[in-house]
Amino acid sequence: MPRGKGYRRSQAAKRRVAERRTVDVEPQQGTGYRHAVRKWPISSLTGRSHKLVVPVESPDKKFVLVVGDSHLRAIADGFVKMPEGGLSFGVMSTPGAAAVDLRTEVLNAVVPRTPDAVCLLAPSNNLTASRTVGEAGADFARLLASVCSRWQTVFVLDFPPRLNIEVGQQELLRQEFHRVAARMGVKYCYVAEHFPLNRLELWSRDGVHLSDSEGMEVLVQLLWIFAYQQLETPAPTPVVPPRASPPRFSPKVVVKGEVSVPRPPPNPFEWTLVGRGRKKPKVEQQKKPPASKRRLAEKQVEACVAGVCPKPARARAVKVAVKEEVGGGVFEAISGQCCESGCEGGGFRYATHTKIRQRSELS
Structure with missing residues (x-):
């Protein structure tokens, strides 16, 4: 059976003592x-x-x-x-x-x-x-x-x-x-x-x-x-155990002064023009109706503006809500009640600058 490590260490210690020994029992x-x-x-x-x-x-x-x-x-x-x-x-x-x-x-x-x-x-x-x-x-x-x-x-x-x-x-x-x-x-x-x-x-x-x-x-x-x-020789400096660090808390940020108002939820009737490299501000507009309804509304509003309303008994002024230039003409969003029958003059119209000048001369 092989000897253990302790036995080998003991034998090595005995050999070291024997090597250092130069005096035996004889004085x-x-x-x-x-x-x-x-x-x-x-x-x-x-x-x-x-x-x-x-x-x-x-x-x-x-x-x-x-x-x-x-x-x-x-x-x-x-x-x-x-x-x-x-x-x-x-x-x-x-x-x-x-x-x-x-x-x-x-x-x-x-x-x-x-x-x-x-x-x-x-x-x-x-x-x-x-x-x-x-x-x-x-x-x-x-x-x-x-x-x-x-x-x-x-x-x-x-x-x-x-x-x-x-x-x-x-x-x-x-x-x-x-x-x-x-x-x-x-x-x-x-x-x-x-x-x-x-x-x-x-x-x-x-x-x-x-x-x-x-x-x-x-x-x-x-x-x-x-x-x-x-x-x-100076006395050894006593070893001071490291101080336990206090528990760490996440800092609480307190903002003083003006408080930013949260952004309102997006309006489905708003749209945004996006150009190359930047974002243009939003413009409030009504949802553009289909082409057939737009043409019908333009004819009715033009008739009201020219004084030729189908029911001119109680013609009222037409209020222009939004006017914006698009391309070579003007796109107008109008609203108002133009006659006694209650027909709504609201809608959209698009006209060139020539038509706008003609309308101004008639008025």
């Missing part, structure tokens, strides 16, 4: 030099050597307090100097202390100055003091919570690798510490990649502590860089 010794250990006061709380060093206050420098185990002994005793700059470093070192011992010292420490930032060196002594990685992670979580309860700005510096313990075990503890710090929102700074295991001059002969001339120089440089980044 190795470093070739670097480390100063002779000086005698420190014994703490009544933990029964271990303990030392707190606070530098003189400088108004133009920010104060960083470093809390850790015996890796800080060379700094506390002055054998290794911190880099110069805008930062001043204090040290609280407890050699041989695991996470539980460091927590006790932190809760009871009397620090004369409030540090601008606190660097907690991850306790590498839990590699031997804790029975399981989970137990070490729980102790480290309580330690980190205690440090954060006393000071506001806190970050964690990874512990330097050891030559006398298998690399895989150190990597598991390192990952556990990182998970705890990430869960609590504290930055965890890795340093293991800066200490290649094939450079034995970085460690002293015990294979645990770093050498003063080579290994500690690398550690203090990393410590200064991470502290500077922690203090000088």
Whole structure:
């Protein structure tokens, strides 16, 4: 049955760890030099050597307090100097202390100055003091919570690798510490990649502590860089969720001033002359009657106008309603009652200009 993707990823991770591993179960010794250990006061709380060093206050420098185990002994005793700059470093070192011992010292420490930032060196002594990685992670979580309860700005510096313990075990503890710090929102700074295991001059002969001339120089440089980044890097700007846009409404158009009168319905008795390229205005006219009725109406109206009405008893004037020139003559629409019999003189007539002049002379 073919293996799944998860199995292949697991095998690839094991191969990567095996490639990076240069130390097996057999311990190795470093070739670097480390100063002779000086005698420190014994703490009544933990029964271990303990030392707190606070530098003189400088108004133009920010104060960083470093809390850790015996890796800080060379700094506390002055054998290794911190880099110069805008930062001043204090040290609280407890050699041989695991996470539980460091927590006790932190809760009871009397620090004369409030540090601008606190660097907690991850306790590498839990590699031997804790029975399981989970137990070490729980102790480290309580330690980190205690440090954060006393000071506001806190970050964690990874512990330097050891030559006398298998690399895989150190990597598991390192990952556990990182998970705890990430869960609590504290930055965890890795340093293991800066200490290649094939450079034995970085460690002293015990294979645990770093050498003063080579290994500690690398550690203090990393410590200064991470502290500077922690203090000088501005806090990330909180992401503001986009504001919900209000519902959109269709605009209502309000017209002020003159209100256009709607066009009346078309009149069936109106007609429109349309020329090429434009539309001529409408002309009100009656519907043109058939040719036979038009000729009859013209004869009757002409007789009335000339005074020769068939029934001239009560002849009345004929009113011309519409007159329009069409072609070479005049088209007239007339209306009115011309005689007592009630004959309607309304109708249409068409005459040339010659006939109109003759009619005007007769009248």
